[in-house]
Amino acid sequence: MDAAATQQTEPVTPPEAVTEGADREVVDLCSKLIRFDTSNYGNGKSNGEREATEYVAGLLDEVGIESTLVESEKGRTSLVADWAPEGVDTSLPPLMVHGHLDVVPAQAEDWQVDPFAGEIRDGCVWGRGAVDMKDFDAMVLSVVRARVRAGRAPRRPVKLVFTADEEAGGDLGAFFLINQHRDLVAGCSEAIGEVGGFSLTIRDDLRLYVVQTAEKGMAWLNLIADGTAGHGSMRNDDNAVTELAAAVARIGAYEWPYRITSAQQAFLDAVSEALGVELSTDDVEETLARLGSISRMVGATMANSANPTMLQAGYKHNVIPGQATAAIDGRTVPGGQQEFLDTITELIGDKVRYEFAVNKPAIETEFSGALVEAMQTCLVAEDPGARAVPYLMSGGTDAKAWDRLGTRCFGFAPLKLPADLDFVGMFHGVDERVPTDSLEFGARVLDRFLQQA
Template identity: 75%
Template sequence: MTDRSNPAAEVVQLCSELIRIDTSNYGPDGSSGERPASEYYAEKLAEVGIESQLFEAAPNRTNLVAHWQPDGCDASLPPLLIHGHLDVVPAQASDWQVDPFAGEVKDGCVWGRGAVDMKDFDAIVLSVVRDRVRSGRAPRRPIRLIMTADEEAGSEVGAHWLVEHHPDLIADCTEAIGEVGGFSLTVRDDLRLYLVQVAEKGLAWLNLIADGTAGHGSMRNPDNAVTALAGAVARIGAYDWPHRIHPAQQAFLDAVEDALGIEINADSVEESLARLGTVARMVGATMSNTANPTMLRAGYKVNVIPGQAVAGLDGRFIPGYEEEFFDTITELLGDKVRYEIANRHIAVETEFSGALVEAMQACLQAEDAQAKAVPFLMSGGTDAKGWSTLGVRCFGFAPLQLPPDLDFVAMFHGVDERVPTASLEFGARVLDRFLDQA
């Protein structure tokens, strides 16, 4: 075994090159494809002797799986699943300062769609693995690398398809790391909290449907589908969901209270955490179930009352409160509106404990003496929803030390998405240490 090499040597270049491969995911009704990025990733692994398998649920919707079990790792241990996704949400170039698919390095950052969601971590993993192979440094245990398609549209031809059709690829893994977590939040000059995701809200995308009597727009109509739907949408939009504080959420709030010397009021958490920047919005969204009307469809002519009106609803529920979510939605809809489930996935949770968590803390502190790892509950969803159905403990741990003034939360799906090059290099060093201990 050689001395520690430089796992961060090519991470910036790899991130830029991945961004240049446009893998925009327009959803099931649009054109998209991850195959070029999967082939790029497979080629980079092949350069250091790691073979990959490519799996497709649909043409060009490509998932990559690689087994890395070199001499020197403890083959008696279950593989650690390290996962990322290769698709990104679309970007409108006219809104950006730079071409969103140029992977430009500017002002100390790599710019482009996917820079933080999540081609940054994809590049970190690739950089570390390639360096360790070249320098002859085996990980402590076998590694299962999975880079998926379709995470940005619900993972139906990605992680969930792999779990359903190829569960043997994941079933021997007991723990996993991926997005979203491991990023820093500076709360004092001498303290950075690194948020490790141990739970994420469940997902319920619903179609709210009102059926009525079609007719002429000039006539009275007590059975107007638009009126019924509008009332239901207004009730849901105005509903004040009760607080449901998950243990991971409480642990995060306790850590912030201790760090800032304040008491956080659950009724005004975003105001209480205002000094932490836009992360306060993310915390506020995980204090309760949420339901946001997002789409409306009705009618085809202004003087025709339609027989049906439909709304789209994005619902998210705290682990353990799925039944409460659907019961509340049913009550708010009333008698004239029903719902159909367009997409539904479980909430995910695990405990912030064990050897893997201890390794995270140790590796963060080795690179940042002011680091403290804390758990958190995320409002969005990840591929962990798929892996966890097979019993895998999933953590969001894609380490990044961030400048205090970077609006990191706004980078996700935002205009001018970018990641500091120093953060990428930090993440590579932390992950490299982590593979020695995980």
């Protein structure tokens, strides 16, 4: 028997243990959540978060779960609810189940459908947030409501958290909660949330379900070059634009060395075993391309990265400005921030300096323990070809906030996906959609998970 087969353990939970109706509402709820235009434009500007949060609070209230709504600014609303009905093991610390209700903006003219209509077409729910992340929000609500109605408590207390502002870094959502309302969210030993738990088809009898155990840090930098202002017709050896442009070019051209973290190595080992090939850093990205669009995400986690994204200088053709600025989107692997900053300092030179716009270090936890075992068991119960594997995500989530509470964070929003669906490309993409049967699968897995976690 090969190693992959040994991972496919017999499910502990019998089939009848799935709560009746756990997946009944999930498609409808996902569609309705998408109809709330909760576009987050950054810089404190957002739509509809209050209305969407009140809708979620109403759904929980219908089944007797009381919510606390907190606003960081007018309309920027987050929700926390404690679910610990009779029958839970109160000796265990709560499990946090979290999702965000904001989405990135969408330009309707680019889409085949209205991005905020929640249309169900061709076996999918379409719309902004279908993947990121109103699909998981709907799974959570469907499962919780079904379990309450059936009188089936989770194994341990659950803290339900729905946040604002995740798409702009979470300062007005998750970070506001931990800074201003820590008592509402503290005490959870573990958490599950977005960008993990979805399948990658290797062959008909083997799907890797990637569980996020780590995510890169955000080191967004402002580069600043100071020079001598003057007339555009004169020679100027202290031109801020020239110095800044040279620094930006060096950063953009720099090839960051591979830094393979434990989560990344575990993922690469699983892929190597599943594909029956040896992976080395010389050909790893070419091999990963066989997995489809996730190869872009995984490739971005092989090393630190820094991409110039904005430039600003001057106000008139014939005036040399005294200052020029640039924005750098820096992402750091766990343990790699100091190397990143040292390299940036070397690349920008003596005449350019940097300031942090955002500094949120990478996070990482081990892919081990009872919670991980429950993930594997529950996936196999619904998909005998499932194998859970860890991975490092290139982006960021609210987990960066919960990590500061000492909470172990996992990305586990389970979805069994069609092999040909460009799922990763759906994140912030045009024509974002999620298959309805994937949503129903995810609800059933999550229902089992809450029984065992």
